Amino acid sequence: MTSPSTEREIRRRRRYAPSFKARIVAACLQGDASIAQVALQHGLNTNLVQTWIRKAKRQSQLPAVPDFVPLPVPPAETSLPTPSITVGEICIELPSPRGTITVRWPVSEAVQCGHWLKGLLG
Secondary structure: OOOHHHHOOOOOOOOOOHHHHHHHHHHHOOOOOOHHHHHHHOOOOHHHHHHHHHHHHHOOOOOOOOOOOOOOOOOOOOOOOOOOOOOOEEEEEEOOOOOOEEEEEEHHHHHHHHHHHHHHHO
16 A cells, blocks of 8 residues: 555646746737636636736836826716705705706705605605
């Protein structure tokens, strides 16, 4: 009978050439491929490939990608009227085919407003 230590196969850590790693990292950064897909195609572990990508970023081998990209924002529409709301007032706007219906209700009568609204929607 053989002992467990003699049956065990000695595995050595694989080493990959820097040029191979660079090709894999570049393939992962293509817009149409996922990291998992590239790793699977080359028989690699996804976590290993992600480590290569992080290391390449730290070593500045990759083009810098900004964390923030400013986007143009269209100017706000000024044609819409801003309703004037009085403090202490509930303002409900209901769209209808004929236009928006605006209902104003005193905050002191909020319970009655709630009943009215439930009746309207119920």
